[in-house]
Amino acid sequence: MELPLGTADRPVRIAIIGAGPAAFYAAEALLKRKELACSIDFFNRFPTPFGLVREGVAPDHQSIKAVTRVYDKIAASPNVRYFGNVTFGLDVTHADLKPLYDQIIYAVGAQSDRRMGIPGEDLVGSFPATEFVGWYNGRPDYADLVFDLSCERVVVVGNGNVAMDVARILVSSPDELAQTDIADHALAQLRQSQVREVVMLGRRGPAQAAFTTPELKEFGELHGVDVIVNAADLELDEVSAETVATDRTAAKNVELLRTYAQRGSTGAPRRIVMRFFASPAEIIGQDGRLAAVKIERNTLVTDGGGVLKARGSGQFETIEAGIVLRSVGYKGVPLAGVPFDESTNTIANVAGRVVRDSTGESVSGEYVVGWIKRGPSGVIGTNKPDAAATVSAMVEDLASLPGIAQDQRDPALIEALLQERKPDYVGWPDWKILDGHETGLGSTQGRPRVKVIEVAEMLEIIRQG
Secondary structure: OOOOOOEOOEOEEEEEEOOOHHHHHHHHHHHOOOOOOEEEEEEOOOOOOOOHHHHOOOOOOHHHHOOHHHHHHHHOOOOEEEEEOOOEOOOEOHHHHOOOOOEEEEOOOOOEEOOOOOOOOOOEOEEEHHHHHHHHOOOHHHOOOOOOOOOOEEEEEOOOHHHHHHHHHHHOOHHHHOOOOOOHHHHHHHHOOOOOEEEEEOOOOHHHOOOOHHHHHHHOOOOOEEEEEOHHHHOOOHHHHHHHHHOHHHHHHHHHHHHHHHHOOOOOOEEEEEEOOEEEEEEEEEOOEEEEEEEEEEEEEEOOOOOEEEEEEEEEEEEEOOEEEEOOOEEOOOOOOOOEEOOOOEEOEEOOEEEOOOOOOEEEEEEEOOHHHHOOOOOHHHHHHHHHHHHHHHHHHHHHOOOOOHHHOOOHHHHHHHHHHOOOOEOHHHHHHHHHHHHHHHHHHOOOOOOOOOHHHHHHHHHHO
16 A cells, blocks of 8 residues: 655655745745655756845845845755756756656746837847846846946836836945945946936836835935936826825825925936836837837826726827836746746646646646746745745645655655756755855955856856865
8 A cells, every 4th residue: 555645654755946935935835834744856047046036136135135044944954955057948857857756846937028019129228127137136147248338328117126126226326336245247337337317117107106115215315316206297196096095005105206206306416217107119229229218108097997007198208318128027938848828928827736728627746836826926025925825735635646656756866867967966065165155255345245157157166165
């Protein structure tokens, strides 16, 4: 008689694809189940763990990055292993992992950006904000990008927290950024920057803005930076006024924006101009690169569900700019062998259980957490209850799950496969060597860490021990 799955005699073998916040919160939820015996293996594309905490959180937000201390404790569990520098679909495939794990969790986030769909979007000087964020955070994929900061004006499209981050970094004092873990190559370029104005475009009004109040408050605390808001943009229509009356965040945002509008210009050397009811209609080029942005004024209309939407008014203006950074949303990308819902750009799932997109039938033993489950919404902490909900489904399914063959349960099997396919994979002790190297360099410079950017250099540091 086969032993029950998830017991001490037959621990459930779990693979987690990705090593960002959602992945670690899923592992934490599993380890907290005292009645569940399990072993967990993380597979991560980069040698470095923590996903967007390392590669997405702004370098001047070190307090947010402190959450990695929690993740360190999770990874230190004797039931957890880390396989970094391993790309799912290339170094290991769905077909490789399926016979070796009872359950697989996909925690790969939303790795692509949405496009604006306007003329000129592909001109030199037009970028997704995600690339700029990855560049200044030292993400290996974007380390070689070139942002020509010799222009005086940058346009940021969007008014969520990522848009706020890139605007703030562009006008922040390089000397203050030098006390953070910003990538050295980005700091060197920002020291030479000629950018004096960042124009933020929000298609709807201030009551519908997606940024949080702390992010907005930081704008007013930037040294040598004016925050310019047109008071006329803060006159609320009936629906917006109702939103402000019932939504605490919207109310605080509008109150703070009114403070900025009253303050106006103080003659500071740099400024952020926050514009609402404005959308880019066209990016205009000159000699093959971006030179200006054509902007359309919007009005707000109510759809059938009572939601305010932006509609172009037909009133246009053109402003000169050297760079446009779009931050209009993110989307997941398909994984080989895993059902994908093209309409939502997420892995097809019902309550965290992966389903076949054609039939809606559950895929046995496969689950999803984070943005690739629910779409790009919420903050880092939002992933914790999201992951716990998926783990509840996983535990609920154990009784009916046949599990993998007994002769496939040896944890050494995946190590043998990786030794053959990807011998330079990175374990958790290897990462701690690299981590110590980065923080050691940082301590000599009065910084949290100095990031190693190139994967080859990371691996060499690990080899040297």
